[in-house]
Amino acid sequence: MKILLTADGRSPITRGWIKTLRDAGLEVALVSTFPCPPVDGVVEQMVIPAAFSGMAGSQAGDRSAANKKTRRTVSRFRDLFMLGRYWLGPLTLKKSRDAFRKQLDNVQPDIVHALRVPFEGMLARVTPAGIPFVVSIWGNDLTLHAHGSPLMARETRLTLNRADGLLADAHRDLRLAREWGLRPESPVLCVPGGGGIDLQAIHAATNTGQPMPVEIPSDVPVVINPRGFRPGSVRNDTFFKAIPIVLNKKPDTVFLCAGMAGQPEALQWLSRLGIEQSVRLLPFMPQEDLWRLFKRAAVTVSISQHDGTPNSLLEAMALGCFPVVGYIESTREWITDGDNGRLVHPADVEGAASAILDGLENTSLHDQADIKNNAIIHERADRQKLLPEISRFYASLIK
Numbered sequence: 001m002k003i004l005l006t007a008d009g010r011s012p013i014t015r016g017w018i019k020t021l022r023d024a025g026l027e028v029a030l031v032s033t034f035p036c037p038p039v040d041g042v043v044e045q046m047v048i049p050a051a052f053s054g055m056a057g058s059q060a061g062d063r064s065a066a067n068k069k070t071r072r073t074v075s076r077f078r079d080l081f082m083l084g085r086y087w088l089g090p091l092t093l094k095k096s097r098d099a100f101r102k103q104l105d106n107v108q109p110d111i112v113h114a115l116r117v118p119f120e121g122m123l124a125r126v127t128p129a130g131i132p133f134v135v136s137i138w139g140n141d142l143t144l145h146a147h148g149s150p151l152m153a154r155e156t157r158l159t160l161n162r163a164d165g166l167l168a169d170a171h172r173d174l175r176l177a178r179e180w181g182l183r184p185e186s187p188v189l190c191v192p193g194g195g196g197i198d199l200q201a202i203h204a205a206t207n208t209g210q211p212m213p214v215e216i217p218s219d220v221p222v223v224i225n226p227r228g229f230r231p232g233s234v235r236n237d238t239f240f241k242a243i244p245i246v247l248n249k250k251p252d253t254v255f256l257c258a259g260m261a262g263q264p265e266a267l268q269w270l271s272r273l274g275i276e277q278s279v280r281l282l283p284f285m286p287q288e289d290l291w292r293l294f295k296r297a298a299v300t301v302s303i304s305q306h307d308g309t310p311n312s313l314l315e316a317m318a319l320g321c322f323p324v325v326g327y328i329e330s331t332r333e334w335i336t337d338g339d340n341g342r343l344v345h346p347a348d349v350e351g352a353a354s355a356i357l358d359g360l361e362n363t364s365l366h367d368q369a370d371i372k373n374n375a376i377i378h379e380r381a382d383r384q385k386l387l388p389e390i391s392r393f394y395a396s397l398i399k
Contacts (some may be wrong), residue, residue: 001394002027002043004109006117006124008053009036009045012287013112013116013138013311016194018042020383024391028077031100033120046103050096050119051089052081058314078265081097082231086148089119089154097126104131111397114159117141118152121159132154132397135159138193139308139330144175144232157181159323165397169193169309170330196383197314205288206295206319212281213289216296221360224297224321226256226290226312228259233306235326235346240269245353247278255279256293294319298366299359302332304328314381317373322359322366324352338365340372367391 003021007014009032021028022041029044033053039045065163100123105110112131114121116138127133146156160166160180166188174188184189216222223246227234246253255275260266261283270276290312294300300316304326313323313334323341325331335341342355359366379385 001110001398002029002107003282003394004029004031004104004107004112005042006031006033006112006114006120008032008034008107008345009039009047010034010122011115013193015039016198016311016383017115019198020387020390023383024387024394026391026394029109031103031124033096033123042116043398044107048096048099048103048123049093050123051085054121055081078229078231082148085119086145086152089325090122090149090151093119093123093155095125099260100124101126103129109369111394117159118145121163122155125159125162127162132164132353133162134283134397135163136168136193137166137173137177137308138171139173139304139310140230140233140306143172143179144306146180146273165393167191167393170333172329172333187393189389191386191390192309192314192381194311194383195390196319196386197377198296198383199310199318199377200384202291202318203317205291210292212292212296213285214256214293216254216256220254221250221299222254222256222293223299223301223356223360224256224293224316225260225301226258226294226316227302227304227310228257228284229263230241230304233304235303235305235316236265237269238284238303238347238349238352239301240266240275241271241349242352242356243275243279244357245350246360247275249357251278253278253360256282256297257294258282259284259292291315291319294321297321299324301352301356302326303346303352304331307331310347314377318377318381320370322369322372323373324355324359334376339340340369340376 003026018028018041028042030042032047035051112127114124115136121135136316137196146153157180160177163186165186166177166182168190169192171190220271223241260281266281270279294316300321301324308330327343337343342358344351344355
């Protein structure tokens with residue numbers, strides 16, 4: 001069986017899903033909507049930009065001056081760029097869809113699978129009726145992006161109505177998808193975004209004895225924010241404002257911020273709050289390096305107001321990192337406040353600081369969370385356990 005994925009080829013979730021499909025014995029082709037380096041495990045790979053995605057450049061592998069300049073510009077005007085994609089992006093899809101139809105003729109897939117609604121699902125919804133079309137929902141697709149403009153709402157409804165099957169990483173989104181037009185007869189499956197967590201790879205990467213990707217004194221507490229900047233989703237303003245409060249009680253704490261190196265917004269927060277000495281702004285990095293940082297860190301922080309189930313949350317839980325996340329429906333499917341982590345209202349700076357300090361100072365809570373989270377990940381997120389369910393899901397669409 002050949003699956004044509006329409007996805008962001010730069011994303012670790014995309015690469016995780018490709019590995020999941022390969023492990024299930026499926027053949028995978030990839031249409032990436034963003035420029036990206038070659039992806040291991042695919043038989044064919046092509047780039048079809050959608051809704052100005054070509055302006056984003058590559059998160060890895062392209063270090064050209066032109067790419068860096070483009071990314072700096074997009075970073076500086078991130079909110080304005082997102083607003084432009086909401087209002088103008090759907091209007092640009094005709095050319096992208098024409099290119100996608102040609103690739104369908106070349107690839108001849110058994111199933112087309114778009115790994116999120118905007119804009120990959122919106123692009124691929126023109127898949128002919130004779131080919132099953134599957135959509136995955138990412139955390140913000142229905143709670144944030146679908147409300148971005150009337151055109152975004154319309155395209156979201158048309159995409160879900162076309163879908164022959166749907167995958168989501170939160171039960172909330174399975175419910176919302178029906179409200180947004182998913183047909184009653186279309187099968188659904190709830191699995192983590194990358195098709196599950198590759199526990200074997202995680203433990204192999206973190207037990208090699210390799211040095212940390214960043215120098216950290218061995219005797220200091222570490223807090224990591226792995227999410228980078230996600231406009232409208234992750235409340236990094238709450239995170240940064242909480243840092244001085246934490247430092248007031250634990251002044252030796254080191255804060256690691258992945259995907260924020262050179263970001264103007266991050267640099268402004270550090271300067272405004274005077275916390276430059278305690279915060280390390282890190283570049284985008286390989287998953288193996290991020291896993292090693294999770295194992296070293298005591299607390300992981302992702303204070304979202306719109307989200308699904310972040311893979312980084314599940315990976316951190318698997319490595320014993322105490323989770324501090326936003327108090328929203330999707331994260332409550334995994335975290336019980338004060339039991340296996342802390343839930344924080346997205347704008348509550350004092351609450352965020354208190355939750356981080358809990359993870360740093362409350363040893364019994366930290367140890368309890370470690371035990372419970374390890375069991376949760378093995379039971380609900382282990383990729384090897386989920387493979388049969390995913391295979392059956394695809395097979396049901398072919399039948």
